[in-house]
Amino acid sequence: MDSSAVKLETKDLKATYGKVQALKGITMKFPENRVTAIMGPSGCGKSTLIRCLNRIHELTPRTKVEGEVILDGVNIYSPKVDPVAIRRRIGMVFQKPNPFPTMTIYDNAVAGLKLNGLRNKTKLDALAEKSLRMAFLWDEVKDILSKPGTDLSGGQQQRLCIARALALEPEVILMDEPCSALDPIATAKVEQSIVELKKEFTVIIVTHNLQQAARISDYTAFMYLGKLVEFGETAKVFEKPKSELTEKYITGKFG
Amino acid sequence: MTILVIIAVILAVIPLLLILGDVFMRGAPAISIGFLTHLQKPPNVSGGGIANAIVGTFTMVGIASLISVPIGVAAGIFFSEWATTKVSAISSFMNDVLTGFPSIVLGLFVFVIIVYPTKQFSAFAGGVALSFVMLPIIARTTGESLKLVPITLREASMALGIPRWKTIFRIVIGTGKNGLLTGILLAVARATGETAPILLTASTSIYFAKSIFQPTASMTVLIYNYATSPYSSWQTQAWGTALVLILIMLGLNLAVKLTIGRNLAGTRTEL
Amino acid sequence: MQRLLDKGLEELTALIYKMGKVAEKALATSIYGYVEDKDTSKDTHELSESLISMTGDVEEKAFNLIAKYQPVASDLRIINSYMQVAYDFQRFGRYSWDISYINTRFNQKKLCEKWVFDYVRKMATKVLEMVATSINSLKSLDPEFVKKMSRTEQEIDQMYFGFLGRLVEEARVTNECTLSSVLVVRYLERIADHATHIMEAVVYIVTGEKVTLR
Numbered sequence: 001m002d003s004s005a006v007k008l009e010t011k012d013l014k015a016t017y018g019k020v021q022a023l024k025g026i027t028m029k030f031p032e033n034r035v036t037a038i039m040g041p042s043g044c045g046k047s048t049l050i051r052c053l054n055r056i057h058e059l060t061p062r063t064k065v066e067g068e069v070i071l072d073g074v075n076i077y078s079p080k081v082d083p084v085a086i087r088r089r090i091g092m093v094f095q096k097p098n099p100f101p102t103m104t105i106y107d108n109a110v111a112g113l114k115l116n117g118l119r120n121k122t123k124l125d126a127l128a129e130k131s132l133r134m135a136f137l138w139d140e141v142k143d144i145l146s147k148p149g150t151d152l153s154g155g156q157q158q159r160l161c162i163a164r165a166l167a168l169e170p171e172v173i174l175m176d177e178p179c180s181a182l183d184p185i186a187t188a189k190v191e192q193s194i195v196e197l198k199k200e201f202t203v204i205i206v207t208h209n210l211q212q213a214a215r216i217s218d219y220t221a222f223m224y225l226g227k228l229v230e231f232g233e234t235a236k237v238f239e240k241p242k243s244e245l246t247e248k249y250i251t252g253k254f255g
Numbered sequence: 256m257t258i259l260v261i262i263a264v265i266l267a268v269i270p271l272l273l274i275l276g277d278v279f280m281r282g283a284p285a286i287s288i289g290f291l292t293h294l295q296k297p298p299n300v301s302g303g304g305i306a307n308a309i310v311g312t313f314t315m316v317g318i319a320s321l322i323s324v325p326i327g328v329a330a331g332i333f334f335s336e337w338a339t340t341k342v343s344a345i346s347s348f349m350n351d352v353l354t355g356f357p358s359i360v361l362g363l364f365v366f367v368i369i370v371y372p373t374k375q376f377s378a379f380a381g382g383v384a385l386s387f388v389m390l391p392i393i394a395r396t397t398g399e400s401l402k403l404v405p406i407t408l409r410e411a412s413m414a415l416g417i418p419r420w421k422t423i424f425r426i427v428i429g430t431g432k433n434g435l436l437t438g439i440l441l442a443v444a445r446a447t448g449e450t451a452p453i454l455l456t457a458s459t460s461i462y463f464a465k466s467i468f469q470p471t472a473s474m475t476v477l478i479y480n481y482a483t484s485p486y487s488s489w490q491t492q493a494w495g496t497a498l499v500l501i502l503i504m505l506g507l508n509l510a511v512k513l514t515i516g517r518n519l520a521g522t523r524t525e526l
Numbered sequence: 527m528q529r530l531l532d533k534g535l536e537e538l539t540a541l542i543y544k545m546g547k548v549a550e551k552a553l554a555t556s557i558y559g560y561v562e563d564k565d566t567s568k569d570t571h572e573l574s575e576s577l578i579s580m581t582g583d584v585e586e587k588a589f590n591l592i593a594k595y596q597p598v599a600s601d602l603r604i605i606n607s608y609m610q611v612a613y614d615f616q617r618f619g620r621y622s623w624d625i626s627y628i629n630t631r632f633n634q635k636k637l638c639e640k641w642v643f644d645y646v647r648k649m650a651t652k653v654l655e656m657v658a659t660s661i662n663s664l665k666s667l668d669p670e671f672v673k674k675m676s677r678t679e680q681e682i683d684q685m686y687f688g689f690l691g692r693l694v695e696e697a698r699v700t701n702e703c704t705l706s707s708v709l710v711v712r713y714l715e716r717i718a719d720h721a722t723h724i725m726e727a728v729v730y731i732v733t734g735e736k737v738t739l740r
Contacts, residue, residue, distance in 0.1 A: 056414055061339040088416030098407040102429050112415035115425055161411070168415060211596050238598045240734025250598050252529050 007032035007202040008053065008090075008172055013067035015048050015057055022048040024226040025067070030172075030219075035194060035203040037217035037234065039210065041249065045226040046206045050174045053204065054090040055083040071172070088116070090172040091165035096181050097157035099149035099164070106145040108160055112168040131166035134200075135159040136193045155186020162193065166201075173197060175205040179212065191216050210250055214238050222246045278497050285495025295461045295472070298486035305496050307463045311378060311471035315457060316446050318382025318467065323389035324439060330390075331397020331435075336423055338402065347398065353391040361387040362452030370456055376470040381457030388449055389442035396441065400434025401427055433515045440511045444504050450475040474500050531595040535604065538587050542608050542615075545580050546661040548573055549615040552622035553657060553717065557650045560629045560710065567626040570619075577619035584612040603734060607727035611664065614720040618657065621713045628713075632706035639697070642707050646714075649685050652678065653714045653721070660724040669732045672725040676739040679722045686715040 008030040015023040022045045030036050038046045051057035052065055055076065068075045076086045099108045107114070109128045118124060128145075132138040137159040141152070149160055158178060165173060175194070179187040194216050197203055207213050213220050214234060221231045222243070230237060230246045241247045248254050293304030334347045365384040370376055404427050412422040428435065457471050459480065464471035474496050481493035552573035559566030588605045591597065597605060656678055663671040689711050697704050722740050729737050 054414060056410060059410070059413060084413075084416050084418050086416075087414055092414040094407060094411065094414075096407060098405070098411045100408065100411070100426060100430070111412075112417065115412075115415070115417045115421055164411075164415065210598065214596075214598065239602070241599055247599050251601050252531070 004031040004034055006030065007072070008204070009070050010049075010053075011068040011070065013049070013052060013069060014065070015045075015052050016064045017048070017060070018062045022226055023052070026223075026226075026228050028221060028228055028231055030202060030204055032202050033198050033200075034218040035198050035205060035216055036219040036221065037213035038204065038206045038221045038223060039208065039213050039249075040223035040229075041254070042208075043225070044223040046223050047176055049223070050092075050176055050204060050206055053172070053174055054087050054092055056087070056092065058083075088112070088168050089170050090174060091168060091170035092174045093158070093162050093165050093176070093178050095177045097154060097161050099152075099157050099160050101148070101150050103149055104146045105141050105149050105152070105160060108149040109163045110167055111164055116168075127167050127169075128163075131163040132160075134166050134193065134197065135163040136189055136196075137163055153186070155182045155189060158182060158186065158190060159193065162190070166197075170201065172202045172204065175203065177206055177208060180208070187212075222249060224249070275501065278494060278501060281491070282494035282496075282498030285491045286498065290492070290495060291499070294463070295477075298484065298489045303488075303492065305472075305474065305477060305492065305499070307460065308472040308474045308477040308496065309499070310463060311381075311457070311460075311473040312447060312475070314378050314464070314467065314471065315381040315385055315453065315473060316443060318379060319385035319389050319446050320439075320443060322383065322386035323393055323442065327390045327393025327439075327442070328397050328435065330394035331399075331401060331438075332423060332428075334394065334398030335401035336427070350391050350394050353387075354395055356387075356391075357451075358384075358388050358449055359451035359455070362455035365452065366455045373468075375468065376456060376458035378457050378464050378467040378469065378471040381453045381471065381473070382467070384452035384456045385446040385449060388452065389446050392442040392445060393438055396438025397435050400431040400438065403434065404430045436511050436515060440507055444507060447503065448475060448500065450479055454479075529595075531591065531597060531601060534587065534591045534595070535601065538584065538591065538605065538608055541580065541584055541587065542611060543665065545577060545584070545612060545615040546664065548577055548580070549618035549622075550657060550661065552577070552619045553654060556622040556625040556629070557654065559626050560650070561647055563629075565626075565630045567623065567630050570623040570626040574619035574623040577616045581612045581616045585609060600731070603731050607731050611724050611727050614724050617720050618717060621717050625710055625713050628706045628709050632702045632709075637701050638703040638707070641696075642693075642703065645685075645689055645692075646707055646710055649682065649689070649711060649714050652682060652685070653718050656682070656718055656721045660721040660728075663725055663728045667728060667732055669729050672729055672739065675722065675725055679718055679740060682715060682718040686711055 006029045010026050010028055013023055013026040014021070024045075026045075026049060038049060040046050048057060053069055055065075057063055058065055065077065067077075069077055071086070071089065074081065076083075100111060103111060106128055109132055110118075110124045113124060113127060129138060129142075132141060137156060140156060141147075141160075144151075149157065152160060158181070162173075162178070178194075179190050182190065191212065194203060194205065198218075205213075205217065217234045219232065220234045220237045222229045222237070222241075222245075224245060230241055230243045232242070237246065238250065241250065289302055290304045291309065292306050293302055294307055295305065296303030330346070330350065334343055334350070337343045338347075362384045365380050365387065369380040369383060373380075408426055408430060409422055412426045413419070417426070453473050453476055457473060457476075459476045460470045460472045462472075478493045478496050478500075481489040481496070484490065552570050555566050555573070556570045558564070559570075588609050591605055592602075595601075656675060659671060659675055659678075663669075663675075690708070693704060693708065719740060726737055726739055729735060729739075
């Protein structure tokens with residue numbers, strides 16, 4: 001690994017959905033201020049993994065999580081830690097854009113702040129603009145901030161959701177296949193913003209698009225059937241993977 | 256195919272139009288300001304009105320709403336947000352059973368628990384009986400409306416570090432509030448038109464009730480009494496009351512439609 | 527299950543093997559011409575031209591595959607390597623023609639001292655062997671071949687410098703034979719160099735490592 005520090009790491013992380021063991025003991029480190037891509041065939045556990053990183057997985061009924069997830073040296077699953085507070089430090093963008101339908105674009109962008117008690121209009125305006133700029137959406141919406149969030153196109157809605165997550169100024173941003181519901185142009189814009197984001201945040205992105213992982217990530221992890229098969233610098237993983245399973249997957253021989 | 260559908264619609268709407276027309280024609284002659292503001296008078300004495308019945312109905316529906324709306328919405332939230340628990344599944348089922356309960360049985364129940372021990376018919380008992388009618392409806396429609404709110408919105412809210420209770424109240428209810436309002440309206444309309452439970456609990460009166468712990472007149476019971484009387488003036492007044500009742504229903508419907516319309520057009524949730 | 531890319535890779539591989547055959551033939555022809563004192567420059571020129579044209583085909587096909595299928599890992603390494611190997615084969619063709627031309631233009635066998643002639647013949651044989659090995663290792667993708675051949679490459683280098691040294695010391699006159707033999711030996715050394723490059727490509731395809739065997 002290059003000299004960047006470790007922001008987030010997992011130790012023997014296990015997770016179940018009812019009877020299914022979705023994660024079978026994942027130990028890995030996510031470097032700070034880098035983009036780490038997690039890829040693998042359907043059912044490999046990649047979505048479960050990132051949903052464990054911000055403790056969203058446990059909100060689904062009949063799930064269980066074991067093991068540790070350590071943020072800046074503290075295990076976020078320890079009983080002393082408030083999961084709600086963790087989710088303000090680790091933000092998430094979902095696969096399908098999900099802006100709040102009854103709110104304006106402005107309110108959507110600052111929803112996390114307002115609903116967590118921030119009232120100061122000046123601060124809210126500033127954070128709204130900052131996060132919309134970081135999501136490369138400001139220029140397109142600055143004159144229509146009072147329109148409903150759902151008036152925007154799919155790609156814009158997704159960038160609005162990114163801005164919404166950014167407004168809370170988290171330290172880590174999790175993205176679960178953020179571009180899979182978007183057209184190629186919208187995808188390109190989102191990818192552009194992701195590459196900029198790593199200057200301030202640590203980004204972890206689940207993707208099934210290999211070329212996307214190759215384009216935008218610094219590190220790539222390959223998962224299969226709930227286990228971590230390989231992890232390394234993206235260029236190396238895509239030039240000469242260490243595991244034959246990885247090689248088979250990325251060259252399209254299965255999955 | 257289209258022709259068949261149109262015919263079906265016309266057939267469905269005809270009874271409603273016939274009833275409205277009939278009630279209007281028979282009831283209109285009875286309507287006047289005096290009708291709405293005076294107390295009841297003996298048959299064939301002019302100047303009688305149904306003021307106490309109007310007040311009585313409003314009072315009892317008001318009491319019923321005060322009881323059933325908070326409890327019903329809370330139950331609906333429970334059915335929706337804790338849907339996977341056994342308790343929720345069982346109580347939801349029982350609630351559905353209650354929706355179809357014969358209202359006279361509900362009235363009988365309230366008679367036994369309130370009227371008989373206190374040896375007193377009262378508007379309060381009437382309100383309680385009506386709340387039993389309203390509660391399952393509100394709980395059911397609230398539950399269904401909230402279930403329609405996509406899970407992804409709840410997840411989005413939780414992922415922003417918003418605690419669960421706030422997610423439920425600000426986001427889930429905020430998104431599903433149109434369904435909630437419609438459900439409450441349905442319940443109010445239903446309660447306004449109930450007769451049997453009120454008969455057994457609030458009885459009737461020719462005066463305004465001085466407190467809610469006294470018997471009171473109501474529009475539905477009055478229609479029953481006047482329509483079954485042998486006096487034509489009273490029968491006309493019965494039709495007039497029916498007309499008033501229907502106009503109130505229409506008014507309620509319109510009000511909610513306008514509110515929902517405003518909500519959808521502006522699409523605003525006040526944060 | 528065959529991927530869309532596989533068909534393209536098969537075609538590319540067939541093209542490379544064909545180039546290898548032509549390149550071997552060109553080399554053999556030119557060296558035969560030198561040994562038997564026959565004029566092979568026309569034949570080798572044709573072969574060299576066809577190798578140049580085939581290199582263009584390989585490049586076009588390779589870029590096509592990259593643009594369409596965005597290959598990664600072993601697929602990408604193979605395509606990358608094939609482009610370089612095509613250039614090596616093209617060089618074989620060019621050097622073959624150079625040898626034929628020099629032979630025809632300058633060689634007066636009767637003027638040659640015997641040792642010169644034998645030396646060059648010995649070196650040429652070794653170089654031809656090396657070329658055959660490099661093409662076989664490309665087909666088999668066996669990196670073990672390769673380790674053995676790095677020794678041969680050093681031997682050829684030594685032979686090259688050895689010849690020059692000996693020529694300086696022993697040749698009593700400078701004539702067309704000595705001049706042409708220097709050039710031929712120079713081309714042979716270059717051919718060996720490119721053969722080694724092909725084998726380095728084989729190592730890269732198999733292991734992903736970039737090695738220098740020269």
